[in-house]
Amino acid sequence: MAGVTDVAFRRVCLGRGALLMYTEMVSAKGLVYKNENTRFLLETGEEERATGVQIFGSDEAFLASAVRDWLNDTSFAFIDINMGCPVKKVVSNGEGSALLRDPKKVCSVARSIVESSSKPVSAKIRTGYDENTINVTDNVKALNDAGVGMIAVHGRTREMFYSGKADRELIAKAVEASGVPVIANGDVSCYEDYVSMKRDTGAAGVMIGRGAMGNPFIFEEIASGKRGEKYSPPTAEDRLREALRHLELMKGYKDERTACREFRKQLCWYTKGMSGGAAIRNEATKISSFSAFEGYILSLIEKCSAV
Ligand SMILES: Cc1cc2nc3c(=O)[nH]c(=O)nc-3n(C[C@H](O)[C@H](O)[C@H](O)COP(=O)(O)O)c2cc1C
Numbered sequence: 001m002a003g004v005t006d007v008a009f010r011r012v013c014l015g016r017g018a019l020l021m022y023t024e025m026v027s028a029k030g031l032v033y034k035n036e037n038t039r040f041l042l043e044t045g046e047e048e049r050a051t052g053v054q055i056f057g058s059d060e061a062f063l064a065s066a067v068r069d070w071l072n073d074t075s076f077a078f079i080d081i082n083m084g085c086p087v088k089k090v091v092s093n094g095e096g097s098a099l100l101r102d103p104k105k106v107c108s109v110a111r112s113i114v115e116s117s118s119k120p121v122s123a124k125i126r127t128g129y130d131e132n133t134i135n136v137t138d139n140v141k142a143l144n145d146a147g148v149g150m151i152a153v154h155g156r157t158r159e160m161f162y163s164g165k166a167d168r169e170l171i172a173k174a175v176e177a178s179g180v181p182v183i184a185n186g187d188v189s190c191y192e193d194y195v196s197m198k199r200d201t202g203a204a205g206v207m208i209g210r211g212a213m214g215n216p217f218i219f220e221e222i223a224s225g226k227r228g229e230k231y232s233p234p235t236a237e238d239r240l241r242e243a244l245r246h247l248e249l250m251k252g253y254k255d256e257r258t259a260c261r262e263f264r265k266q267l268c269w270y271t272k273g274m275s276g277g278a279a280i281r282n283e284a285t286k287i288s289s290f291s292a293f294e295g296y297i298l299s300l301i302e303k304c305s306a307v
Contacts (some may be wrong), residue, residue, distance in 0.1 A: 001209055002085075008249035009266070011045045012242065013212055017219035019205075021051045022124075025082045025096075028057030028066035043253055044075050052122060056082035058094040058105075060112035067116040078120040081113055081148075083139075086126075086158045097158035101129045103142040110146035122150035124185075127170040130159035136170050137177040144179050152183040152207050168200040175202045183207045189218065191225035214269025216242065236274050237304040243270040244297050251290060260288045267297075 002024045005013075010021040023041055030038030042053065053076040057063045063081075071079055083106060085096030092098075099106050106125075114121045123143050128134040136153060143151050153174045155166030166186020175182045181204035184197050189211030197206050211218050217234045224231045234242070246266060250259040264284045271277045280300065287293050 001213075003262075003265075004213060006041075006250075006262070007043045007045045007048065007253050008246055009216075010051055011048060011249050012246050013216045013219060014048065014050070016216040017223045018212070018216070019050060019219075020077075021048075022080055023051065023053045023076070025054045025056045025085060028055050028059070028062045031055075031066040031070040032062050039070070042070065042074060045249075048075075050077050052076060052078040052080040054080040054082050054124070055113070056085060056090065056095050058099060058109060060108055063109065064112045064116035067113055072116075072118040076119065078122055078149075079113060079117050080152075081110055081121065081123045083109075083123055083125045084154050084158075086161045091158065097126050097129060100126060100135070100139055100158065101133055103135060103138040106139050107142035107146045110143050110148050114147040120149045121147070122152065123148050124152040124154070126154045126156055126158055127167055127174075128157045130157050133157075134170065136174045140174045140177045140182070148180065150181050150183065150204075151178060152185050153203075154207075155184070155186040168197065171201040171203060175204075181205065185209065189215075191221050191231065194222050195225070214239070214266065214272055235304070237301055239270050239274070240297055240301045240304065243267055244294065244301075246270075247290065247293055247297070256290055257288065260290065260293060263293060267293075 005022060005024055013021055026041045027038055044051065053071055053074065055063065055066060055071065057066070067079060082096055083099045087096065090096040099109060110123055125136065125139050127136045134157065140151055151174070153171050155168060155171045156164065171184045183205040184201040184203035185207035188194050188197050188206055188208050194206050197203070208218060221231045243266065247263055250263060267284045268281045271280045274280070283296065287296060
């Protein structure tokens with residue numbers, strides 16, 4: 001997720017039992033034109049395993065060159081193609097979910113990556129572009145033809161962005177149409193959602209987006225549910241300690257100013273629903289150094305212990 005799944009957050013989630021992670025989406029053009037900020041997105045953690053790098057673009061030659069020159073020689077486990085981003089800036093360039101309108105284009109874009117990649121290739125799509133173009137099975141077949149090894153399907157159209165509900169029936173149709181594993185995505189935020197998503201779609205796996213923001217514990221929740229164990233949700237103190245660990249990890253990858261700016265929103269997610277959460281979020285906007293953040297979070301932890 002752009003602006004969310006940086007290397008620190010991926011390490012936090014992997015530490016809590018996530019089986020696969022994806023980088024933020026990385027522009028093929030940005031890589032080819034050697035954009036500094038884009039290349040920064042290719043940072044990997046030391047013991048980071050099972051992470052795919054997600055690339056976006058629409059020009060086959062650019063994609064192939066970005067894969068050959070920038071991605072093959074990295075430690076990422078696989079390369080994922082973004083065909084689901086609904087953002088106007090991306091779609092108006094014919095990239096992200098704009099591709100979904102044309103299954104032939106979906107196939108040729110995916111093939112250009114499969115043919116230039118030394119790693120397994122997966123794709124992430126939506127159910128269609130809009131309600132008049134629900135073509136998820138055509139796109140799944142196009143991706144199968146291109147040689148993609150795994151497909152994640154977000155059960156919304158581009159036009160829906162994040163509104164309404166993910167359509168599980170359409171994901172189930174994608175599962176049926178595909179010869180490779182399909183991962184179901186959309187609105188899973190607890191173990192019960194995970195179970196019903198798997199049951200309703202028959203998907204090989206489930207992808208979690210927003211449900212993990214500020215709650216990397218969700219991966220433990222699901223793992224313990226699968227083992228038939230009772231899950232004890234994290235306390236406020238557990239969440240604050242996780243935030244502290246997250247901040248600690250950010251130190252290794254980002255300069256202080258950038259890390260603190262980005263950590264503010266992470267702390268907002270960690271403290272969502274917590275008593276005094278609004279005041280915490282307000283305070284966080286004023287903090288701009290690692291030591292001040294640490295001091296502040298430790299003071300919150302102390303308050304929790306005093307209760
Ligand atoms: C802030 C944000 C950033 C996202 N960035 C990406 C991205 O870079 N690549 C991608 O495939 N999906 C991205 N998504 C979409 C999510 O991966 C996911 O498909 C969507 O949120 C639905 O799943 P959820 O209900 O579990 O969140 C993003 C979503 C959010 C909220």
